Amino acid sequence: MDVDVAVVGAGFAGLGAAIRLARRGRESFVVLERGEDVGGTWRDNTYPGVACDVPAQLYSFSFAPSARWTRLFAPGAEVQEYLRACAREVAAHVRLRTEVLRARWDGADARWHLVTSTGPVRARVLVLAAGRLTEPRLPDVPGLADFDGPVFHTARWDHGADPAGRRVAVVGTGASAVQVVPRLAERAAALTVFQRSAPWVVPRGDRAYSPAERAAFAADPGRAAAERAEVFAQMEQGIEARRAVPAAVAALRERALAHLAAQVPDPALRAALTPDYEVGCKRVLLSDEFYPALQRPGVALVPAALQRLEGRTALAADGSRHEVDVLVLATGFSSTRQPYARRVVGRTGTLEQAWSAGMVSHASTVVHGFPNAFVLDGPNASLGHNSAVHVIESQVGYLLGALDHLARTGGVLEVSAGAQAGYTADIDRMARDSVWLRGGCSSWYVDARSGRLTLLWPDTAEEFRRRNGTFDPAPFG
Structure with a gap:
């Protein structure tokens, strides 16, 4: 199979990219998914009580809103049904039960050659949307x-x-x-x-949407969009505590401690449940x-x-x-060491080798040594205070801009080593005084090999989109 774009993974990131590609109708593409269904994390996690920790109106695509949410925080099965509904728009492009065993860049024909469990795929552009919470x-x-x-x-x-x-x-x-x-x-x-x-635990405040509210969402999509914008603005304020702004940290800490005191009257149990690190570090x-x-x-x-x-x-x-x-x-997932990285072979080696000291990138999406490749949900492409879907949509915007550039100019896009080093230095500077690095904990946000914050974007969601949501050809050699 020869396509313009090969997307690996059919979770939020892969489906988001696929829908945007299908709607613009410019490139041929395929979505390769090793599982028997789409959904990624929400397909795999079916334990009793599984639910989203981000309000449903915000934990969904802005370009594919739903009026079917039953609760403020959607149960896991509803998120999975939402993703299945999204996938129906691109069903003709999705190949289930297709595991990518190897993806190798061939400089001679400027294409990615993929070995999969159902046959070879050749693509001009590779989009890695394999997720970061896939391997227990x-x-x-x-x-x-x-x-x-x-x-x-x-x-x-x-x-x-x-x-x-x-x-x-x-x-x-x-x-x-x-x-x-x-x-x-x-x-x-x-x-x-x-x-x-x-x-650290804070009140959830979940509630069911009333039939009247659900009817209003269906009748007026603008109402759901307004709630999405309101929730987004509220969650953006959470970055101040992660930046270790004293007043914001104190307010979040007191909120959590008050919740603990109100729900756990026994002093011995309360002491055992009181964290010994700063709030927000994990x-x-x-x-x-x-x-x-x-x-x-x-x-x-x-x-x-x-x-x-x-x-x-x-x-x-x-x-x-x-x-x-x-x-x-x-016990969580292998988050800072992505299992798929060993299967991706770029111009000079594997992605695992390129990330041997911790994940690095430029714009949280492209990696030096891997031409025409884009990583969604990869290095510094998640948020500790807001919705990851906002980041995914920003990265997809970057990807589409890059595809437009390739269509105009031809050739190959490989970000320079200098641009990647500069971006990594910027991340380290922004993260240096954050609670994630100064809060006295050990967390899956930080790579143990380098001590660097490699999972999270250490700034606002708005700043991620401003900086990384539009493709700029300047950093590419």
Whole structure:
């Protein structure tokens, strides 16, 4: 198959690029998806309680609004249905169950040659939209492989492992854990939660949309757009706390501590749930149910990491022992080291080699040594305070501008090493005094090899679009 553009991945980023490509109708393209369905993260995560942490009106494409959201924060199944609906517009271009095994730049014909599980693909432009939360990170716990019972990651939920009447343990207290713990606490005979470090949690404030509100969204698309703009403006204010502005940090900290105090009256449990790092250093979680769930009969918080397993006995770092029938790993993903990078071979080596000291780029979208390639949801292309969809739409705008430039001029686009180094230095300068680097925590936002902030854009969402939403040919040699 020969196409102008090959898009790898059919999650938010890949589908967003595909829809914009289809609507402009200038390039031939294909979307290659290894799964049996579209949706990416929202296809893979089906654990009880899964939901979005960004209001639904903002966690959707501005160019594909929906009037079908039932809640302010959409349940995971609704997000997946939304993406399926989006995919119908480009269904003719999507190849499911097609895994990209290798993508190699061929300078002789200025094309990307892809080896896939369903046959070769040749493309002038490669768009990597494989996501950053795709490969579960499993803990290195002695005895895990020999655990005598169901054990699975939240992103690979075993729906056949009914927790009813069983002793269940959850490893981790991050974003997935605070959603799944309340649901497990309702069904399990006993629930043990292993907490390596306490999360900062603020009120979620979720609510259902009334039938009248949903009818109004359907009748007047401008109403949904107005709510989207209002939510966006509110969330933009959150960057001040991440920039470590003292007043903003104090206000966010007090909000979280007040929530903890209001929901956890027991001083010992409250102390165990009080983080020992600055608020915002790790992802700030939204929940009105997590703290109450930990106080239900039969639920125990272990304020220590899981250290090892001996049969069905889980031993924590504090020396405590716990009998377990089902083990749920809420341990996150390989985020700073993207598994697909080893499969992409550019002009002088693999993307994994180019990122051996941590992910780098120019405009958070292009990488030196990889001509005519664009990475969506890659280096410094997420937000710690606002919607990632805004960033994706900005990157797609950059991609389309680059395609227009290629159509006018022909040739090949490869960003210069100097431009990439300058952009990386700018990122480091903006991040230097942020709470992500100065907050006293270890997080998946920061690459352990370099100590650099490689996942997040350390400024406002508006600034990301201003700087990276329009293609500029100047940095390209």
